[in-house]
Amino acid sequence: MKALPTLAKPLIVSFxxxxxxxxxxxFYLNTPSIMLIPILCAFGLYCVFDYELVYYVLIFSLPxxxxxxxxxxxxxxxPAEGLILVLAFIYVISLIFQRNYDLGLLKDPMxxxxxxxxxxxxxxxxxxIEKLRTLKYIIAKTVYYLVFLFLTFSIIRSKNxxxxxxxxxxxxxxxxxxxxxVIHAKDGFSFENINYISSIIFxxxxxxxxxxxxxxxxxxxxxxxxxxxxxxxxxxxxxxxILFLFALITSYTRGSWLALIICIIFYKxxxxxx
Numbered sequence: 185m186k187a188l189p190t191l192a193k194p195l196i197v198s199f200x201x202x203x204x205x206x207x208x209x210x211f212y213l214n215t216p217s218i219m220l221i222p223i224l225c226a227f228g229l230y231c232v233f234d235y236e237l238v239y240y241v242l243i244f245s246l247p248x249x250x251x252x253x254x255x256x257x258x259x260x261x262x263p264a265e266g267l268i269l270v271l272a273f274i275y276v277i278s279l280i281f282q283r284n285y286d287l288g289l290l291k292d293p294m295x296x297x298x299x300x301x302x303x304x305x306x307x308x309x310x311x312x313i314e315k316l317r318t319l320k321y322i323i324a325k326t327v328y329y330l331v332f333l334f335l336t337f338s339i340i341r342s343k344n345x346x347x348x349x350x351x352x353x354x355x356x357x358x359x360x361x362x363x364x365x366v367i368h369a370k371d372g373f374s375f376e377n378i379n380y381i382s383s384i385i386f387x388x389x390x391x392x393x394x395x396x397x398x399x400x401x402x403x404x405x406x407x408x409x410x411x412x413x414x415x416x417x418x419x420x421x422x423x424x425x426i427l428f429l430f431a432l433i434t435s436y437t438r439g440s441w442l443a444l445i446i447c448i449i450f451y452k453x454x455x456x457x458x
Contacts, residue, residue, distance in 0.1 A: 248385060272335075389436065
């Protein structure tokens with residue numbers, strides 16, 4: 185856990201007050217469930233100062249998330265987008281209290297371009313015809329930039345961090361794929377029912393193939409950097425690679441097949457130039 189800064193002391197005092205008040209309320213009202221309040225507050229306080237666990241839970245949930253209607257025509261992809269909102273809030277709070285600003289990311293030209301596009305969207309808002317839609321776009325951009333740009337940059341700083349990121353993503357993907365493959369096997373790996381079967385966990389068979397297509401190069405990368413002495417890890421990664429390849433083939437999604445072939449060709453060309 186990161187060291188608590190001086191400005192975090194009011195949070196500790198507030199937490200102690202919450203515990204006392206919750207205990208007194210639970211005693212006088214004879215309602216033990218009130219003691220859940222300080223437990224939730226403790227978890228929230230922990231996340232503010234050590235949000236890596238929540239971040240990796242988000243990465244784990246990415247391939248397993250599905251859209252659910254919320255208000256009007258708006259949808260929310262759960263649990264991923266719910267965790268993104270939580271992490272964006274936690275990241276802002278942690279910046280306020282820890283004051284740990286790393287501006288090295290702003291030196292990258294691509295990041296500058298992304299931020300300029302974001303600023304342009306904000307500038308366009310007063311002149312937009314559909315202000316609600318523009319506002320939703322700006323809010324979505326804000327939370328995604330906070331989590332997948334700035335927060336990710338503060339967490340993924342080494343090869344070891346990158347490996348944890350990949351293991352989190354492929355771990356969630358493995359859970360969904362193994363379930364889908366088992367159900368699909370009972371159906372004889374039929375082409376007709378793959379969309380229905382994959383939609384039990386994933387959005388549809390196209391999304392199912394897409395997230396697998398992302399996972400395969402990541403597994404290949406881990407295999408390339410895994411030490412030969414790590415026999416168990418190597419066998420696990422080989423099993424995942426074979427499983428994902430089989431799931432991709434039986435997803436019957438030609439676009440993903442083609443994308444993987446192009447990826448292999450591109451990889452060969454890049455290595456040939458070296």
